[in-house]
Amino acid sequence: MRNHAANKREPLFHIVKRDALPLWKSILVRVIAILLALLVCAVVVVFITDLNPLEVYKSMFDGAFGSSRKIWTTMQNTAILLCISLAVTPAFKMRFWNIGAEGQVMVGCLGTAACMILIGDKVPAPLLMVIMVVVSIACGTLWGVLPAIFKAYWNTNESLFTLMMNYVAIQLVSFFCTVWENPKGSATIGMINMNSQAGWFPSLFGQKYLLNILIVLVLTIGMYIYLKYNKHGYEIAVVGESQNTARYVGMNVKKIIIRTMALSGAICGVAGLLLVAGTDHTLTTSSAGGMGFTAIMVSWLAKFNPLLMILTSFLIVFLERGAGEIATDFRLNESIADILTGIILFFIIGCEFFVNYQIIFTKKRKEADSDA
């Protein structure tokens, strides 16, 4: 497999890392990528359905903003996704690949549901709320800290560990769904405390999702400050850049890893609380619905900046809800949403290359497609 011939040839172009692209240019690249993605999506949709693509996009827009109920649902979904994205962000900034948000959210949901089912009618409402918060956070933290301890002390691969923890969590939820099933034999829980509404988040100003949204908003700002202006945030950034540097300047890397993952898990626990107590009032094996994975995309697209994440999480939710609307409007299988989301994400992922690198051609006359 030695190819001397290839080595003698001058490379057609080489790739250089950019220093920094001006903001407007980097935004332009991303906008172009999204437009291209929408174009490809349109081609796909037309190919499958023979429909006018403009109609399709109109119906997508309707799906997200068609009525005030839809707008609230869109905002609510954005809030939950944003919350989970905030959770994975500190870990990612530390280059700790936490792909276990799904599981951490699930155990948060489980903890919340357990409180509502087991002691929902036995303790006064404010106390119940406090217990729910504590339990859900504790559950999420436990799920996040376990892989972190092993990472810190034995360098156990964290992406694989957290990935496996997802399915342990899902099966655990599945177990309890059967234990607490209602009605008997259905293997589902149904609405928890349907009549007493014990443990349900109250509606604010008549909007049942408003409290969720406000909580996440506070978390977002808190996370921004934590990462940007707090000593912890700085330590996270240093560990992420180079663990050796961190050790050299006397940081306790093990402690930072465990503390950061505890935080990550805790916020996932909160997301679980919001999902069960604030949104669904039930628990299923798909309570987290893959958002633990989507959150990774949201966080990464926003370059780990909590404020930008408001935008990226909204973009993802808009796409999903819009595509869902297309599915119902044109009687397509709802999985079309995943296909379209996938295509758009591929383009966004790909365009990062053009933001970070530039291609310099050495000989312009030769055809440049030999690399692809």
Added chain:
Amino acid sequence: MLETLALVIQRAVVQGIPLLYGSTGEIITEKSGNLNLGIPGIMYVGGISGVIGAFFYERSTENPSSLLLVLIPLLASILGSGLMALIYSFLTITLRANQNVTGLTLTIFGTGFGNFFGGSMAQLFGEGGSIALTQTSLAFQTSFPFAEKLGSIGTIFFSYGFLAYLAVIIAFISAYVLKKTRVGLQLRAVGENPATADAAGVNVTRYKYAATIIGGAIAGLGGLYFVMDYTSGVWSNGGFGDRGWLAIALVIFALWKPNVSVIGSILFGGLYVIYLFIPDLARSTQELFKMLPYVVTIIVLIVVSMRKKREYQPPEHLGLSYFREER
């Protein structure tokens, strides 16, 4: 008693084969340093591509030949999953995108692709209802004619369709290539330390592309086996479940060795179905049993990382993109 045992083993093998394909493919991919979390999606696409190929072939002729009934879905499946792996390769190798993000996107896309076409293909192309590829699946399920005469031995060893044997063969060939050949050595070098491999004159990009695409195509066959053999040619949406992730778990369990993966896949398959054979199990406890493969994987992961034996570790450069000019 013996017959029950034979049945348990058979069920375990049948469950294990898709995992074996998936893990062999993922091992080859990971050996090049690419952590392809898109494998679950690729396996969906491998399955549905085969279904699409078979669907059109079965519709186009009155008397399909059994050779083409096998060959067309097989090629379609390899093409589909190979293309998926190509997307991943282009994004992570050429465009140096983050591997976790790309892989997860690939899984979203692939699962959606599978469920969309699986759920609506019959509707899109006339007919309606769900797809049942009886003839194709019969061709895929053909096993040794003498299996039934051999009793338990026949059940354990000879009762499967050809894809099951192919999985084992591919696993052993991969193990041999990785361990004993120059190509395998260079591939492992790329996964452990691409900069060193590059300096030694190994074409890192080519190896990464080849390993990822071949790995993806192999993994896709797992999806094909599942739909054509295991479910007898009937596609049900989401029916493949979390087997793709289980395949990734198996990679860790097998310590990145395809030959270990053969045994591991049967063990995982057994853990997956063991609850069916334990009498008087409450339905809730069954769910706990399904947790076993993952728990076992976590334990293996922990033990391996604690023992720090070098040949049991993941490839050193797993999950990182290689950029020559970044030192």
